[in-house]
Amino acid sequence: MSAMAAGCAHLSGALCSQVLASVDALLFDCDGVLWKGDTPIPGAAQLINRLQERGKRVFFLTNNSTKSRQMYGEKLRSLCFQARPDQVFGTAPCAALYLRHEAKLRGSVYLIGSAALRGELQAQGIACSGPGTGPELTPGPGPMQAWAAEPLDPNVGAVLIGFDEHFTYLKLCRAARYLQDPACIFVATNTDTLLPLEGGGIPGTGCLVKAVEAASKRTAHVIGKPSAFMFECVVKEHGVDPSRTVMVGDRLDTDILMGSNCGLRTILTLTGVSTLEEAIAHRDSDSVDRHKLVPNYYVDSVADLLPALN
Ligand SMILES: [Mg+2]
Structure with a gap:
């Protein structure tokens, strides 16, 4: 022993x-x-x-990937913690820093995540598509065919997954299709599978990451602890x-x-x-x-x- x-x-x-x-x-x-x-x-x-x-x-x-540095600074101060935004390191700003400075991303991001995450990407000069409820599918051939044939944005160079309460099958489908290109960078804010809340908690970002990993047969680079x-x-x-x-x-x-x-x-x-x-x-x-x-x-x-x- x-x-x-x-x-x-x-x-x-x-x-x-x-x-x-x-x-x-x-x-x-x-x-x-x-x-x-x-x-x-x-x-x-x-x-x-x-x-x-x-x-x-x-x-x-x-x-937590749903808040910007600014939002965290405000929350800290509202609860009487003396803190400036530059003391806050969340997965939203750090994911943006990673894509900009480490991965040297050229192009835009397909984002499954929050508006705060989009804001942190924009603060680093990175354009993105994806967050929010997303457009419903336009009528046409059967939905599955539409999902498979939907044109992809050639400018997307990375897929980023954070917490997204509007996660859908269509977003999963798009992320997996972008990731079929091996040059497309694959990043996740964190892999926590549980968001602890009063009464037991709910599925965390890690569950969304696992879904995209399974669909793309790839492993995300993880930013968070x-x-x-x-x-x-x-x-x-x-x-x-x-x-x-x-x-x-x-x-x-x-x-x-x-x-x-x-x-x-x-x-x-x-x-x-x-x-x-x-x-x-x-x-x-x-x-x-x-x-x-x-x-x-x-x-x-x-x-x-x-x-x-x-
Ligand atoms: Mg904790």
């Missing part, structure tokens, strides 16, 4: 002061960490504001040092795994999706892959970090 992994230490008292003193930057996931839906976690805003008063740099990393790309965006824009940065999140398979993938220390907060029991089961397993899902530390709530800052 391989050696048991370390991790899952309860972060409190002197250990908490020591960890906070050893970091310059803190990355926070939002939903399940700072708020649940529109209800803030008690003490979370106080913590974010106090950290910044103490000279710590704070960034917000969210897999656990991919390292959003952290790379933070480094590029703000120059943080991974060895003096901590990632705080409520999900082991996205937040904590991204932290592990980027060489960051990690804190699991128990106000969201993942449980301490799940983290301990990963820690006590023999799987090296599962050890990457183990946080260094856990807190019951981010508010538990406050006493160390007094």
